[in-house]
Amino acid sequence: MYKIKKAEKLTGPNYLMVVEAPRIAKHCLPGQFIIAKEDEKGERIPLTICDYDREEGTITIVFQPIGASTEKFTRLKAGDSFRDFVGPLGKPSELCTDDLEEVKKKKILFVAGGVGAAPVYPQVKWLHEHGIEADVIIGGRTKELILLEDEMKAVAGNVYITTDDGSYGRTGVVTKVIEDLVQNEGKSYDLCVAIGPMIMMKFTCMTTKKLNIPTVVSMNPIMVDGTGMCGACRLTVGDEVKFACVDGPEFDGHLIDFDAAMKRQMMYKTEEGRALLKVREGDTHHGGCGNCGGDE
Amino acid sequence: MADVLKKVPVREQAPKVRAANFEEVCLGYNKEEAMEEAARCINCKNAKCVGGCPVSINIPAFIHEVKEGNIEEAYKIISESSALPAICGRVCPQESQCEGKCIRGIKGEPVSIGKLERFVADWARENGIKPPAPAAANGRKVAVIGSGPAGLTCAGDLAKLGYDVTIFEALHEPGGVLVYGIPEFRLPKNKVVAAEVENVKSLGVKIETNVIIGKSTTIDELLNDEGFEAVFIGSGAGLPMFMGIPGENANGVFSANEYLTRNNLMKAFLDDYDTPIARGKKVAVVGGGNVAMDAARTALRLGAEVHIVYRRSEAELPARVEEVHHAKEEGVIMDLLTNPVEILVDENDAVKGMKCVRMELGEPDASGRRRPVEIPGSEFEMELDTVIMSLGTSPNPLISSTTIGLDINKRKCIIADEETGKTSKEGVYAGGDAVTGAATVILAMGAGKAAAKGIHEFLSDKK
Numbered sequence: 001m002y003k004i005k006k007a008e009k010l011t012g013p014n015y016l017m018v019v020e021a022p023r024i025a026k027h028c029l030p031g032q033f034i035i036a037k038e039d040e041k042g043e044r045i046p047l048t049i050c051d052y053d054r055e056e057g058t059i060t061i062v063f064q065p066i067g068a069s070t071e072k073f074t075r076l077k078a079g080d081s082f083r084d085f086v087g088p089l090g091k092p093s094e095l096c097t098d099d100l101e102e103v104k105k106k107k108i109l110f111v112a113g114g115v116g117a118a119p120v121y122p123q124v125k126w127l128h129e130h131g132i133e134a135d136v137i138i139g140g141r142t143k144e145l146i147l148l149e150d151e152m153k154a155v156a157g158n159v160y161i162t163t164d165d166g167s168y169g170r171t172g173v174v175t176k177v178i179e180d181l182v183q184n185e186g187k188s189y190d191l192c193v194a195i196g197p198m199i200m201m202k203f204t205c206m207t208t209k210k211l212n213i214p215t216v217v218s219m220n221p222i223m224v225d226g227t228g229m230c231g232a233c234r235l236t237v238g239d240e241v242k243f244a245c246v247d248g249p250e251f252d253g254h255l256i257d258f259d260a261a262m263k264r265q266m267m268y269k270t271e272e273g274r275a276l277l278k279v280r281e282g283d284t285h286h287g288g289c290g291n292c293g294g295d296e
Numbered sequence: 297m298a299d300v301l302k303k304v305p306v307r308e309q310a311p312k313v314r315a316a317n318f319e320e321v322c323l324g325y326n327k328e329e330a331m332e333e334a335a336r337c338i339n340c341k342n343a344k345c346v347g348g349c350p351v352s353i354n355i356p357a358f359i360h361e362v363k364e365g366n367i368e369e370a371y372k373i374i375s376e377s378s379a380l381p382a383i384c385g386r387v388c389p390q391e392s393q394c395e396g397k398c399i400r401g402i403k404g405e406p407v408s409i410g411k412l413e414r415f416v417a418d419w420a421r422e423n424g425i426k427p428p429a430p431a432a433a434n435g436r437k438v439a440v441i442g443s444g445p446a447g448l449t450c451a452g453d454l455a456k457l458g459y460d461v462t463i464f465e466a467l468h469e470p471g472g473v474l475v476y477g478i479p480e481f482r483l484p485k486n487k488v489v490a491a492e493v494e495n496v497k498s499l500g501v502k503i504e505t506n507v508i509i510g511k512s513t514t515i516d517e518l519l520n521d522e523g524f525e526a527v528f529i530g531s532g533a534g535l536p537m538f539m540g541i542p543g544e545n546a547n548g549v550f551s552a553n554e555y556l557t558r559n560n561l562m563k564a565f566l567d568d569y570d571t572p573i574a575r576g577k578k579v580a581v582v583g584g585g586n587v588a589m590d591a592a593r594t595a596l597r598l599g600a601e602v603h604i605v606y607r608r609s610e611a612e613l614p615a616r617v618e619e620v621h622h623a624k625e626e627g628v629i630m631d632l633l634t635n636p637v638e639i640l641v642d643e644n645d646a647v648k649g650m651k652c653v654r655m656e657l658g659e660p661d662a663s664g665r666r667r668p669v670e671i672p673g674s675e676f677e678m679e680l681d682t683v684i685m686s687l688g689t690s691p692n693p694l695i696s697s698t699t700i701g702l703d704i705n706k707r708k709c710i711i712a713d714e715e716t717g718k719t720s721k722e723g724v725y726a727g728g729d730a731v732t733g734a735a736t737v738i739l740a741m742g743a744g745k746a747a748a749k750g751i752h753e754f755l756s757d758k759k
């Protein structure tokens with residue numbers, strides 16, 4: 001059992017948890033993820049490591065309820081436990097494993113969309129601790145969806161906030177900010193790291209391609225084991241098939257077939273929709289979705 | 297009196313009934329049936345059957361005890377050589393091992409050694425007979441990676457010798473392929489696998505799940521920082537292969553590993569588990585091994601019409617005869633001498649069919665089997681919504697790539713001595729599918745046994 005030391009609701013639909021997992025905390029690096037499973041009957045849910053404390057032996061995760069399993073996670077409190085919590089999975093971000101002197105020469109821009117701020121944070125923090133100040137764009141549909149602003153400001157160079165509806169910071173989507181920074185505000189970047197919903201990563205990559213900025217994205221396909229055993233997480237990268245859980249999750253964004261990846265993510269859409277309704281409505285779930293045929 | 301040339305028939309669920317449930321297909325012998333079948337064994341002096349068993353169970357001796365009705369005695373004899381008899385009795389390819397060598401088989405049917413072994417093991421479990429108690433603890437720590445048959449056997453044998461053994465398992469349940477691969481209807485998980493795992497634990501073996509060696513920690517750390525004096529690697533061969541044909545990344549194309557893991561380990565077939573699985577209407581399983589048969593029979597039970605698509609003919613099917621027979625009885629359709637060339641998708645990238653070609657058998661290839669060649673112009677399309685790729689697996693490079701000084705061969709298999717399990721790295725032993733590539737439960741067990749002996753010799757010398 002893996003004890004939850006802290007469980008906190010953030011702004012918007014987001015939740016933060018600090019979980020005791022000493023083996024993972026000892027070995028993880030930014031860019032890697034864990035898989036959490038609530039109880040015997042739960043699904044295996046991949047979540048990025050958002051922060052870690054090697055001394056305390058803890059891992060911080062930030063998540064947004066999407067389907068039945070993540071919805072159930074929101075009901076867990078400090079003192080509760082996950083039955084299973086495994087990691088660190090995937091490869092660390094190349095920024096943390098490449099030659100530091102080379103990384104220091106680069107001007108780096110992070111682009112965080114929605115809950116993507118969570119996986120961006122440990123990378124920016126790691127760079128800060130190694131004497132590198134990166135710029136960060138945090139984007140969300142509206143003000144309450146902007147995450148980790150203060151935390152990010154403490155470790156980044158410039159932080160640019162933008163909301164689609166203009167309720168906070170700049171107005172417009174993150175790609176507009178990238179264009180403004182590079183085309184109108186005299187900024188230049190050697191590397192962009194974009195993490196967020198697939199659709200946001202897709203458009204970010206289209207923009208950075210135009211601007212000639214190499215771009216790394218963190219892919220979040222459906223996964224089962226997270227160790228290379230099932231192939232559920234396969235993606236087309238360039239001409240090659242890659243398993244996101246062991247070859248990634250970070251890839252060259254300009255080589256990803258986002259349209260195919262987005263379609264794969266929808267695979268269990270209807271089945272999950274039903275499961276989610278069941279959790280949300282609890283005992284009051286009596287048909288209505290038209291699929292279960294009433295009482296099961 | 298029954299015909300002595302024939303096996304005493306074993307009770308099974310009727311094909312129509314079992315095709316719609318996940319209960320065990322074969323119901324096994326009762327004591328009377330077992331004693332009757334045991335009487336068919338002529339107790340050969342130079343028993344050929346023993347030579348066919350990779351762990352050399354003293355078959356005539358245990359069968360003799362069954363014949364006399366001394367089941368506990370029979371269990372003790374089997375336990376001298378095998379740690380997982382309830383499992384091997386169910387899943388060993390007996391027709392090519394022990395039973396394949398049985399003298400009775402020359403004129404009629406061989407003695408049903410597997411079913412007798414299964415009966416003895418089930419009887420022992422139901423009557424609370426435990427394996428003998430371990431030797432006094434010697435306080436020396438050994439780590440075992442992976443909790444499949446190789447790891448469980450190695451751990452059990454070392455614990456019996458007094459070692460302090462910890463198994464590290466990547467998944468959330470112990471058992472390896474026995475829990476995630478082989479389905480419930482062939483190998484019941486709670487009744488049989490969990491009970492065998494408990495037996496190993498009762499010897500004092502600790503099992504730490506959710507630890508991936510190479511990620512959560514490394515072999516070098518186990519040896520240098522955590523006080524383990526030796527390590528056994530029984531990490532299996534779990535990486536799935538794909539064909540590399542167009543459309544293979546479409547929604548509705550799965551590896552057999554994913555499909556079986558969702559259903560067996562994650563219990564998608566039970567309503568109260570959260571795991572989603574594609575319940576196809578028309579499913580093709582590509583491949584002809586045990587794994588393909590298991591995937592096909594699982595899809596059938598989830599309600600689909602199922603086709604096995606295999607490029608050679610029935611004679612070359614690598615699956616066990618019993619599995620092919622059961623699959624056909626249950627209604628799995630065999631499309632033999634057929635090879636997929638493309639998976640056809642709709643506008644949402646979901647499978648809508650598969651383009652195949654017909655094959656014929658040409659000259660024998662390096663494996664001695666006649667090589668399938670395409671018949672020109674024989675292309676045709678199958679209408680489908682699900683394709684399960686069952687083309688074989690290879691060892692995961694996670695451990696070899698993170699362990700300094702551990703040699704592997706071209707097929708990514710760990711190089712280890714057959715007699716002792718010794719690898720190129722001192723104190724590190726390996727066995728099972730991680731060494732041989734995908735093989736069988738009993739061979740993995742045999743390798744685990746050999747390595748336990750190898751480790752014991754190594755540590756006794758080191759003292």
Ligand SMILES: Cc1cc2nc3c(=O)[nH]c(=O)nc-3n(C[C@H](O)[C@H](O)[C@H](O)COP(=O)(O)OP(=O)(O)OC[C@H]3O[C@@H](n4cnc5c(N)ncnc54)[C@H](O)[C@@H]3O)c2cc1C
Pocket residue numbers: 033043045046047048049062063064065066067068069070071115118119219220221222223249265266267268269270272273
């Ligand atoms: C490497 C990796 C890192 C991730 N890190 C985070 C993180 O830090 N924070 C966070 O909130 N989420 C993260 N995710 C996404 C998270 O795993 C999914 O939101 C979660 O699996 C949904 O589970 P569920 O059972 O609640 O929903 P599901 O029942 O699995 O599905 C709900 C709906 O979402 C779709 N869906 C399924 N899987 C995903 C997915 N991976 N991404 C998006 N949609 C999906 C389904 O098709 C369905 O329509 C990550 C995913 C991966 C692979």
Ligand SMILES: Cc1cc2nc3c(=O)[nH]c(=O)nc-3n(C[C@H](O)[C@H](O)[C@H](O)COP(=O)(O)OP(=O)(O)OC[C@H]3O[C@@H](n4cnc5c(N)ncnc54)[C@H](O)[C@@H]3O)c2cc1C
Pocket residue numbers: 387388389441442443444445446447464465466467471472473474477478479507508509510530531532533534556586587590616692694695727728729730734735736737738740
């Ligand atoms: C569907 C299917 C059906 C089969 N049917 C039969 C049959 O009927 N008869 C038969 O004899 N054989 C059968 N086999 C083959 C047989 O199951 C295998 O040969 C046998 O299980 C191999 O045992 P093993 O202990 O070497 O590995 P496995 O059983 O594969 O166990 C390896 C374990 O190691 C764990 N592991 C892997 N990497 C790590 C790591 N880095 N850190 C920690 N743990 C790790 C895995 O999660 C797994 O639990 C079948 C196989 C499959 C897939």
Ligand code: SF4
Pocket residue numbers: 348349350351352353355378384385388390393394395409410413738
């Ligand atoms: S272990 Fe397998 S091969 Fe050996 S006797 Fe039993 S069934 Fe036969």
Ligand code: SF4
Pocket residue numbers: 336337338339340343344345346355356359397398399400407409
């Ligand atoms: S070969 Fe057959 S008949 Fe002879 S001892 Fe073995 S099982 Fe009995």
Ligand code: FES
Pocket residue numbers: 222223224225226227228229230231232233234243244245246
């Ligand atoms: S999640 Fe199974 S291979 Fe990546």
